Amino acid sequence: MKHTISLSLTLGAxxxxxxxxxxxxxxxxxxxxxxxxxxxxxRMDVVDHESQPVHLTAKLPGYYVxxxxxxxxxxxxxxxxxxxxxxxxxxxxxxxxxxxxxxxxRVIYATSITLTPGTVAVDLAGDxxxxxxxLRENIEALEAGEMDRRVKLLEDSCL
Amino acid sequence: MDSVIEFASALCLLTGSFFCLSGGIGIIRFPDFYTRMxxxxxxxxxxxxxxxxGLMLLRxxxxxxxxxxxxxxxxxxxxxxxxxxxxxxxxxSGCAPLLYRKDKE
Numbered sequence: 001m002k003h004t005i006s007l008s009l010t011l012g013a014x015x016x017x018x019x020x021x022x023x024x025x026x027x028x029x030x031x032x033x034x035x036x037x038x039x040x041x042x043r044m045d046v047v048d049h050e051s052q053p054v055h056l057t058a059k060l061p062g063y064y065v066x067x068x069x070x071x072x073x074x075x076x077x078x079x080x081x082x083x084x085x086x087x088x089x090x091x092x093x094x095x096x097x098x099x100x101x102x103x104x105x106r107v108i109y110a111t112s113i114t115l116t117p118g119t120v121a122v123d124l125a126g127d128x129x130x131x132x133x134x135l136r137e138n139i140e141a142l143e144a145g146e147m148d149r150r151v152k153l154l155e156d157s158c159l
Numbered sequence: 160m161d162s163v164i165e166f167a168s169a170l171c172l173l174t175g176s177f178f179c180l181s182g183g184i185g186i187i188r189f190p191d192f193y194t195r196m197x198x199x200x201x202x203x204x205x206x207x208x209x210x211x212x213g214l215m216l217l218r219x220x221x222x223x224x225x226x227x228x229x230x231x232x233x234x235x236x237x238x239x240x241x242x243x244x245x246x247x248x249x250x251x252s253g254c255a256p257l258l259y260r261k262d263k264e
Contacts, residue, residue: 014229017222017225017226017229018226018229020222071204071205072205075178075200075201075204075205078185078197078198078200078201079178079181079182079185079201082181082182082184082185082188082189082198082201083181083184085188086188086189086190089189089194089259090259091191091193091194091256091257091258091259092258092259093256093258110243111239111240111243114200114239114240114242114243115200115204115235115238115239116200117197117198117200117201117203117204117205118197118200119197120193120196120197120200120242120243120246121243121246122193122243122246122247122250123247123250130250132193132196132246132256134194134197136259
C-alpha cells in the first residue's frame with residue numbers, strides 16, 4: 001500500500017510540475033492518467049520495494065554527493081586520456097565480487113560503476129560483476145573497495 | 160549580481176561543451192567498442208550535467224529549473240542502463256575486447 005501511495009504522489013508531482021496549466025480540464029486529465037498508470041503497474045505487478053525504494057530515500061543524498069565527486073574525478077581522468085592518445089590507456093576486463101546481499105544493493109553498485117566514466121559493468125551474475133575499465137588503475141581502485149563499502153553501508157542502513 | 164550569474168552560467172556551458180567535444184573525440188580515437196563506450200560516459204555525465212547546470216543558472220526562479228533537474232536525473236538513470244545493455248549484448252555476441260598487455264611496454 002505504501003508503495004502505491006508513493007507512486008501516486010510521485011506521478012502526481014511529475015504531472016503538475018511538467019504541465020503548469022491549472023485549469024480543471026487539464027487537472028482532471030492528470031488525475032485520470034495517474035489512475036491509469038497505477039492500474040497498469042498493478043496489472044504488471046511491478047509496484048513493490050524495487051520500483052519504489054522508499055526505504056532508501058533518507059540515506060541516498062549522502063551517497064549521491066560522494067558519487068558526484070567520484071564522477072567528476074573520473075571524467076577528468078578519461079578526458080585526459082582522450083587527449084593523450086591510445087598509448088596511455090590500458091583496457092582491462094576483471095571480475096569483482098560484490099559484498100551486497102540484496103538484488104537492490106548489487107544493482108546500485110553495478111549502476112554506480114557504469115555511471116562512472118572509465119568503468120562499465122558488463123555482466124552481473126550472482127555476486128560476480130564483470131567490469132571493463134579504460135585504465136588498469138580504475139580496476140585497482142574498485143578492488144580497493146571504497147564504492148563497494150559505501151553501497152553496503154547504504155544497503156545495511158535500510159534492512 | 161546578474162552579470163556574475165551570467166558569467167558562471169557561460170563558464171558552465173563552456174566546460175560542458177568541452178566535455179562533450181572530448182567525448183566525441185574519444186569515440187573517434189579510442190581503438191575498440193568497449194573503450195569507446197567510456198568516452199560516451201563523459202558526454203553523458205559531466206558534459207550533459209554542466210550544460211544543464213549552466214541553463215539552470217539562467218532561470219533559477221521558474222518551473223524551468225525543476226524540469227531541467229528532472230532531465231538531469233533521467234539522464235543519470237537512463238544512460239548507465241543503456242551502456243550496460245550495449246556492453247552485455249556486445250560481449251554475448253562475441254565482440255572480444257582489446258586488452259592491454261604488459262609486454263607492450
